[in-house]
Amino acid sequence: xxxxxALAAHPSPAAQQDLLAAAVAAxxxxxxxxxxxxxxxxxxSDVTDMRRCISTDLTxxxxxxMTARVLSRQTSPDADVVRAVLVACIAACxxxxxxxxxxxxxxxxxxxxxxxxxxxxxxxxxLLDVLA
Amino acid sequence: xxxxxALAAHPSPAAQQDLLAAAVAAxxxxxxxxxxxxxxxxxxSDVTDMRRCISTDLTxxxxxxMTARVLSRQTSPDADVVRAVLVACIAACxxxxxxxxxxxxxxxxxxxxxxxxxxxxxxxxxLLDVLA
Amino acid sequence: xxxxxALAAHPSPAAQQDLLAAAVAAxxxxxxxxxxxxxxxxxxSDVTDMRRCISTDLTxxxxxxMTARVLSRQTSPDADVVRAVLVACIAACxxxxxxxxxxxxxxxxxxxxxxxxxxxxxxxxxLLDVLA
Amino acid sequence: xxxxxALAAHPSPAAQQDLLAAAVAAxxxxxxxxxxxxxxxxxxSDVTDMRRCISTDLTxxxxxxMTARVLSRQTSPDADVVRAVLVACIAACxxxxxxxxxxxxxxxxxxxxxxxxxxxxxxxxxLLDVLA
Numbered sequence: 175x176x177x178x179x180a181l182a183a184h185p186s187p188a189a190q191q192d193l194l195a196a197a198v199a200a201x202x203x204x205x206x207x208x209x210x211x212x213x214x215x216x217x218x219s220d221v222t223d224m225r226r227c228i229s230t231d232l233t234x235x236x237x238x239x240m241t242a243r244v245l246s247r248q249t250s251p252d253a254d255v256v257r258a259v260l261v262a263c264i265a266a267c268x269x270x271x272x273x274x275x276x277x278x279x280x281x282x283x284x285x286x287x288x289x290x291x292x293x294x295x296x297x298x299x300x301l302l303d304v305l306a
Numbered sequence: 307x308x309x310x311x312a313l314a315a316h317p318s319p320a321a322q323q324d325l326l327a328a329a330v331a332a333x334x335x336x337x338x339x340x341x342x343x344x345x346x347x348x349x350x351s352d353v354t355d356m357r358r359c360i361s362t363d364l365t366x367x368x369x370x371x372m373t374a375r376v377l378s379r380q381t382s383p384d385a386d387v388v389r390a391v392l393v394a395c396i397a398a399c400x401x402x403x404x405x406x407x408x409x410x411x412x413x414x415x416x417x418x419x420x421x422x423x424x425x426x427x428x429x430x431x432x433l434l435d436v437l438a
Numbered sequence: 439x440x441x442x443x444a445l446a447a448h449p450s451p452a453a454q455q456d457l458l459a460a461a462v463a464a465x466x467x468x469x470x471x472x473x474x475x476x477x478x479x480x481x482x483s484d485v486t487d488m489r490r491c492i493s494t495d496l497t498x499x500x501x502x503x504m505t506a507r508v509l510s511r512q513t514s515p516d517a518d519v520v521r522a523v524l525v526a527c528i529a530a531c532x533x534x535x536x537x538x539x540x541x542x543x544x545x546x547x548x549x550x551x552x553x554x555x556x557x558x559x560x561x562x563x564x565l566l567d568v569l570a
Numbered sequence: 571x572x573x574x575x576a577l578a579a580h581p582s583p584a585a586q587q588d589l590l591a592a593a594v595a596a597x598x599x600x601x602x603x604x605x606x607x608x609x610x611x612x613x614x615s616d617v618t619d620m621r622r623c624i625s626t627d628l629t630x631x632x633x634x635x636m637t638a639r640v641l642s643r644q645t646s647p648d649a650d651v652v653r654a655v656l657v658a659c660i661a662a663c664x665x666x667x668x669x670x671x672x673x674x675x676x677x678x679x680x681x682x683x684x685x686x687x688x689x690x691x692x693x694x695x696x697l698l699d700v701l702a
Contacts, residue, residue, distance in 0.1 A: 175571060175599045176682050180606035183679035185613045202598050203571045206642055210576035212496075213643040216489050217581045225480050226382040232476075232496070233376050233387060239635060240372035244365050246602055247609040250358040255365060258397040262390040269384045283579035286572050307439060307467045308550050312474035315547035317481045334466050335439045338510055342444035344628075345511040348621050349449045357612050364608075364628070371503060378470055379477040415447035418440050490646040497640050497651060504636035508629050514622040516665045519629060522658040529654040 175199060184248045193301045197260075198245050200290075200297035204267060205238035207290035211274065214283040227273050227284065234270035237263050238294060245301075253305065260302040267295035307331060316380045325433045329392075330377050332422075332429035336399060337370035339422035343406065346415035359405050359416065366402035369395050370426060377433075385437065392434040399427035439463060448512045457565045461524075462509050464554075464561035468531060469502035471554035475538065478547035491537050491548065498534035501527050502558060509565075517569065524566040531559035571595060580644045589697045593656075594641050596686075596693035600663060601634035603686035607670065610679035623669050623680065630666035633659050634690060641697075649701065656698040663691035 178195040181187065188194055212231035215224035241263040244256065271291030278285035310327040313319065320326055344363035347356035373395040376388065403423030410417035442459040445451065452458055476495035479488035505527040508520065535555030542549035574591040577583065584590055608627035611620035637659040640652065667687030674681035 175595065176603050176686055177599075179682050180603045180679060180686075183677075183682055184606070184610045185615075198602065199571065202602060203573070206594065206598060206638060207572050207576045209639050209642040210580070213493065213645050214580045216492055217645045219581075221486055221489065225485065228480055229379055229381045229477065230384065233379060233383075235639075236372045236375045237387075237391065240368045242602060243368045243605050243631075246605040247361055247365060249361045249609050249613045251365075252362065252397075252401045255369075255394070255397045255401050258390075258394040259369065262387070262394040265384075265387045265390040269387050281579075283576060286575050286579055290572055290576075307463070308471050308554055309467075311550050312471045312547060312554075315545075315550055316474070316478045317483075330470065331439065334470060335441075338462065338466060338506060339440050339444045341507050341510040342448070345513050345625065346448045348624055349513045351449075353618055353621065357617065360612055361609065367507075374470060375473050375499075378473040381477050381481045413447075415444060418443050418447055422440055422444075493643055493645045494648065497643060497647075500636045500639045501651075501655065504632045507632045511625055511629060513625045515629075516626065516661075519633075519658070519661045519665050522654075522661040523633065526651070526654040526658040529648075529651045533648045533651050 188248045190304050197297040197301045198242050200294040201238040201242035204290040204294035205235045207287045208235035211283045211287035227277060230270040230273045234266040237266035257305055260298045263298045264295050267291040320380045322436050329429040329433045330374050332426040333370040333374035336422040336426035337367045339419045340367035343415045343419035359409060362402040362405045366398040369398035389437055392430045395430045396427050399423040452512045454568050461561040461565045462506050464558040465502040465506035468554040468558035469499045471551045472499035475547045475551035491541060494534040494537045498530040501530035521569055524562045527562045528559050531555040584644045586700050593693040593697045594638050596690040597634040597638035600686040600690035601631045603683045604631035607679045607683035623673060626666040626669045630662040633662035653701055656694045659694045660691050663687040
């Protein structure tokens, strides 16, 4: 993955490149893990117990994919928008991470996804802290 | 467009169907208007003056597309996530709408987009008010 | 929705504006109907019978959302890419439309979604015919 | 990034896990590289010469993001849809990769993006070969 290289090549790169690249990579990874987890839950024999997990996965996948895109733009970013996006991403990852963690002992995809959610929430919070 | 019908057919439809359908439709429309406006700005002879407009358009398009998806899910939505998403969408639409409004007298696509941003921000705020 | 106005305001609008605007609007509508149908299926008591429908809905939603964005760009579009995108969208809508049609008599959201898929496939095929 | 782990945890994982995981990871990376390249081009002093590059970047970002999602679903995938999606992704990456390669000697972000496009096209072609 070329996230750090792609961001550093901007003609006027933002400060905090390390935190930015970490958040973008974590959001991309979390979006994919959530998409895969929703799909895996759908094939489980206990799908009726996984409805909420599928729903939170799908929403977290959408929020994280959007976050990765917004953070990848260093041309005239609006600080209020970036902060609101990070807050939304942290909320989605926290909700989804807690739901997945509740199934982590019997579904490996939920364990993988819970970890991806936790990493993304942390990376977004670290970036938000320096932007606040 | 079948937004209202698609939402109303849910086995356990959310309260506030009218506000929900209005927000989803406005977010879809704003996402498309922003994508088209960014593309139109790119073909203008004064493209160097439209850089910030293109950037805010692209981010607003991403945030609105995500918002339309999240609001379209009525199975176990998390209230904190929905509120944070609406706040982010209002921020993106407000920023982009103001930028586009500044070009509305010489670029018709900016006038169309500014209006779509304003309508989306209003629809999201109306929904947020009843969810708060 | 301002699809036609947003597209017509481009400084060098593509030929076939009517077909283009119809395809963009149909793709946006189908993407939303598929997202809502997947979510509705997830809340049905017969969710175990709706797994394939949920999966085709989610994929069709992604393909249609992407198609609406790609078709909204009239600055230097690549004809090969546009045609390949339309072919993929027609395939996704045909597959999803057939799956939803099989459930249309007992799930209203599947009936709404099957119609949206059919309309999108037709609009994309009409555009593809003039671009081929 | 947890792409391989997330896919392998599916209750009925698809054959060709290695090719699948490689294609998903390449599509995610390419989508991000294209989003960042479009944004970097927008800030270049020669932005008027980069219009086509920005446009192909934005479309390639959308097609790759969609491809990563569709390939991440192993529950009842439709072979015709998957193949059409891969063909569209190869077309978008080939077009964008050639455009970026033409600017690679004076814009580092175009060099990074051209490479990401080439890797994604190759990974999708390798998967398409075994699915055909």
